[in-house]
Amino acid sequence: MAYITFDHVSKHYGSGESLVRALEDVCFEIEKGDFCVVLGPSGAGKTTLLNLLGGMDKATSGTITVGGRTVTGLRGPQLTEYRRSDVGFVFQFYNLMPNLTALENVELARQVCKNAFDPRKVMDQVGLRERMDNFPAQLSGGEQQRVSIARALCKNPALLLCDEPTGALDSKTGVQILSLLQDVQRDSGSTVVVITHNATIARLANRIIRVKNGAIESVEFCSSPERAEEIAW
Amino acid sequence: MVTPMLGRKLRRDMSRQVMQFLSIILLCTLGTFAYAVLDGIARMADVTVETYFEENNLADYWVTLPEADRTALSRMRSLPGIREVTARAQADLETTLSADVNVSVTAYDGPMDINRPYLIEGSALDGSDLRGCLLQRDFARAHALSVGDRLGVRLGGEDIAFVVRGIVTSPEFVIVSESIAADPEAYGYILINARALPALPLTQIIATAQKDADRDALRALIEQAFPRALVVDRRSHSSTVRVRNDAQMFKNMTLIFPILAYFIACMIVMTTLSRMIDAQRLQIGTLKALGFPPRKIRGHYLSYAVVPALTGALIGLFVGHTTLPHVLWNTLMSECDLPYQLDPPISLPAWAMVALTVALAAGICWFSYHKAARETPAALLRPKPPKDGQRILLERIPPLWRRLGFNAKTVARNLLRSKLRSFMFFLGILFCNMLLIASFGLQDSVKRLTYEHYGEVLHYDALVRLSGTVGTAESYERRIAAGAVECLMERSVTLRSVSGERTTVLTVLGDGQQLQRLGKGASLLELPEGGAAVTEKLCEVLGLSPGDEILLNFPGDDESVTLRIGAVACNSFSQGVYLNRTTWERLRKGPFTPTAVQLLDPAEGTAERLLAMDEVERIDYPSVQIAETLRMLDSLSTIFAVLEGIALALAFVICWNMGLMNFAERLREYATLKVLGYHQREIRNLILSENLILTLLGTAAGIYPGVLLTFAIMRVCESETVRYTAYPDLRSVLIASAITFGFSFVLQLLQTRRVRSIDMVEALKSVE
Structure with a gap:
């Protein structure tokens, strides 16, 4: 059985006249250690898909399993536990705590995780050794995104979920971030799921899931994904 | 079309942030509410009391003298500034209801125009009615007496019955009590015609002054004309002073407390509003970008403040004014026997509070709006960057900062952010x-x-009040069985100093007395040999301090005596001058004739024996x-x-x-x-x-x-x-x-x- 399976998953918002079908009867699988890109135009349902996968939202119907655990069956504290130990999130707009330094933002994640990495080492890994004691407002966008990734990595998550990680960055910085994500996938064996509307980024993936109007359009495999340094947009 | 849409936006903003708007309304309500309540009570008390005094013609002077005969009356009337005079007799008499129930009998020689009783039931007393009386309402209620019933009083061993013609309240007896609290079960008053009780001597003249008369000068004139009389004016008439003090107390309380509450409320309102406007910067930018005239936008955001502040302040004002003063009136004024309760309109300062609330709220909105509006629409359309984290002072003390846990650090920084x-x-x-x-x-x-x-301070167990001058101190001390017996003499006295004068009580205590502890912290104060001890507050009022000279003037005596203040006495509840017996006797103003006897540890049955004595008026127990x-x-x-x-x-x-x-x-x-x-x-x-x-x-x-x-x-x-x-x-x-x-x-x-x-x-x- 695959690491991640979506089995006839639907997500509806609202009701009656104003019912919005964000996802409708979605089925796909992702293998452990994949670098998977979910590609689609805005409003296609990508973020909804990621939110369901990350345990931030509940599916209306269908089953999601991650590593043999049925995420759709988890309740309250179990769901928190799942986010805490299994999932790392990277947001488009970083969502760092403005009044914690870069290092402290990473420590924040370690607080709740049992087998976390040493925050300083992780900061080193993302290349922010020199800027550890700066506050988010003193960092550039790329640096902030790296803090955000460090925060996710620190928890040693089996699953790294990234929502438009390069959306707010320029091309050059974006490439650096993607390269970092590729390294993570390669070195720690984490499964990385990246959401984007940018088709170029799909070239880095060994699994590409195309989403359109709340449904899966296609799933492609690529045996030899490109290196981040080779692409540009 | 512009304004209706903005109006709709205002309404929707309010319903979306209903809690915040509600809290602004609530705070404004609380702010004016507290003031409206206390101000309402204070004004209600003030207006009710003053109107009552005015309409029922409260006397300006009560002059007690050995004989209020025709000569005295006409001498009084002839003083410039005096408007009306009436002679009266007054005495506390036992009733036939029970030996413990006394009434103060006031007998008018003539019409009851001064201190006119307020008739609640029945009819007024005709001048020729020698069998009728007017009875105090609370007393009548306490003893279930009504118009037509009989009430007897004892005078010289004889019972005299009066028919209750009317139930009344009197402006001169607003607070009726023998000691501290009113007790209509045990004490009340009746008003009769003087000719009904010829045995009671006329010893009092009450008078009113003309409107423009100088009350103090007139008082001095009266004292001059009747050197042997005790002159009491409205400032020293016990009931009047106590009522006015009560009203004044509420007025004073409106000064501190609600104003404090008001300003705290205003500060919170201002903070909330400025945050709310800050949160609207995107919309301010949008409206500006759409080309709305600044005046319209400003108006829109001002209504953010004006609508809830005005609503809240008005609610507070009206609710505060119309509810609690009426609810609290009865408990607060329970000591006062007032015939009615007047409800004055909302006062100007209370309206001013509302105006100030709205002005402050609008001011802060205007300020916050202008801070935002100074920026270009483009800048406004970008979200405000989150406030930076900052190093806090604590971090500059590394040993301490390192010791704090991660959560503690976060908390500390958040608080300061x-x-x-x-x-x-x-x-x-x-x-x-x-x-x-x-x-x-x-x-x-x-x-x-x-x-x-x-x-x-009062170190005795019982104070026996004596009327008349019967025995010497030594005889009482010998005759009464108690652990300790000490006599004291009280005299009315006018104290003059450079900075003013007050009519007060002179208390003469025995040498080496133990039963009144007038020192600091209720310690024993040695009364100065050859000098006077003056109470703290009286010293303060007259600007006196130990070593200063004071002039004591006794009613009915032209020659005043000069004394030096030797000590300051501490008495919280009554002010006056204390002398020891030796000093008093050296003044040659008469013998030391006890007006009260203080008892410590009285023997069984002493009280009964004392009450049986003619000169004993009553016994006070601390x-x-x-x-x-x-x-x-x-x-x-x-x-x-x-x-x-x-x-x-x-x-x-x-x-x-x-x-x-x-x-x-x-x-x-x-x-x-x-x-x-x-x-x-x-x-x-x-x-x-x-x-x-x-x-x-x-x-x-x-x-x-x-x-x-x-x-x-x-x-x-x-x-x-x-x-x-x-x-x-x-x-x-x-x-x-x-x-x-x-x-x-x-x-x-x-x-x-x-x-x-x-x-x-x-x-x-x-x-x-």
Whole structure:
């Protein structure tokens, strides 16, 4: 059985006249250690898909399993536990705590995780050794995104979920971030799921899931994904 | 078309942020409410009392003299400035109801035009009616007497019955009591015609002054014309002074407390409003970009302030004015026998408070709007960057900072990041604790003062009041069986100094007396040999200090005596001059004739034997006086409950409001924590610890101002004849602090339940 399976998953918002079908009867699988890109135009349902996968939202119907655990069956504290130990999130707009330094933002994640990495080492890994004691407002966008990734990595998550990680960055910085994500996938064996509307980024993936109007359009495999340094947009 | 859309936006904004707008309305309500209540009571008391005095022609002077005959009456009438005069007889007589029930009988020689009784039932007393009387309402009610019933009084061993013609109240007997508290079961008054009781000698002339007469000069004229008379004016007439002091006390209380509450409320309103406008910067930018004239936009945002502030302030004003004063009136004025209760219109200062509320709220909106509007529309359309994190002072002390846990560091920085919000929260808690301490402290102080005065300063167990001059001090001391017997003599005296004069009481105590402890802290004060001891408050009023010379003038005696102040006596409840017996006798103003005997530890049956003696008027027991004073305090407890209620209500609105603000501003942070896998409990604990630290600081910081406020309120409640010292009790301070802390804690527990409802997806939606 695959690491991640979506089995006839639907997500509806609202009701009656104003019912919005964000996802409708979605089925796909992702293998452990994949670098998977979910590609689609805005409003296609990508973020909804990621939110369901990350345990931030509940599916209306269908089953999601991650590593043999049925995420759709988890309740309250179990769901928190799942986010805490299994999932790392990277947001488009970083969502760092403005009044914690870069290092402290990473420590924040370690607080709740049992087998976390040493925050300083992780900061080193993302290349922010020199800027550890700066506050988010003193960092550039790329640096902030790296803090955000460090925060996710620190928890040693089996699953790294990234929502438009390069959306707010320029091309050059974006490439650096993607390269970092590729390294993570390669070195720690984490499964990385990246959401984007940018088709170029799909070239880095060994699994590409195309989403359109709340449904899966296609799933492609690529045996030899490109290196981040080779692409540009 | 412009305005209706903005109006719709205002309405929708309000319904979306209904809690914040509600809290503004509520705060404005509380701010004006407290003032409206106290101002309402004060004005109600003032207008009712003064109207009553005016309409029923309260006397300006009560002149007691050996014989109020025709000559005296015409001499009085001839004084320039005197308008009307009437001669009267007055005596306290036993009734036939029971030996313990006395009435004060006032017999008018002529029409009852001065101190005209207010007729409640029945008819007025005809001048020729020798069998009828007018009876005090409360007394009639207490003894189930009504018009047509008979009431007998005992005079010289003879029972004389009167028919009750009318039930009345009298402006000169608003506070009717033999000692401290009114007790209509045991004491009341009747009014009759003088010819009905010819045995009672006419010894009093009451008079009114012409409107433009100089009251003090006239008083001096009267004293000159009747050197042997005791002249009492409205400023020294016991009932009148006490009623006016009560009214004044409410007026003084309106000064401190509600104004404090008002300004705290205003500060919170201003903070909230400025935050709300800040949160609207995107929309301000949009409206500007759309080309709305600045005037329209400004108007729109001003209505953010004006609508809730005006609504709240008006609600507070009307509700405060129309409800509590009427509810509290009966308990507060329970000592006063007033025929009616007038309801004056809302006062100008109260309206001014409303105007000020609206002006302050509008001002801060205008200011916040202009701060935002100075930026270009483009800048406004970008979201405001989140406030930077900052190094705080604590971090500059590395050994300390390193010791703190991660959570502690976060809490410390968060508190200092939003200084204004933290400060407002802190202030709300501080204020709540301060008011609670003041409220408890005031009650403590009155209790402590009462116990100290009647229990320690007055060191005797019973005070036997004598009428007339029958025996010498030595004879009483010999005859009465008690642990200790000491006589005292009280005389009315006018005390003159460079800075003014007051009519007061001169008390002559035996040499080496033990039963009145007039020193500091109820210690024994040695009365100065050849000098006078003057009470603290009287010294203060007249600007006197030990060593100064004072002039004592006795009624009916042209020759005044000069004495030096040798000591300051401490007496909280009555002011006057004390002399020892030797000093008095050296003045050659008459012999030492006891007017009262103080008893310590009286033997069994002494009281009965004493009451059987002709010259004994009544016996006062300090233990009973304590009980009566405490009972009066109980009637005030409603007003303290209102104080406490307002304190808690303010704390509630402030904490709730600041909590809402905190949530609104940091929703993204909490959502992120949730995504990171923080349990709800952990996030709650984080918020709780922030607010509990503030609560702790606020509670602690409120203690000192609370104690100060207690002192300040006690001070404004002082009249010329009392000295109130505040004694806030440590226990009360602790209880108040515990209530404040517990209240805030429960509020936080309730409020942090919202963590559960944080929608991660919604909160973290990208800003698109």
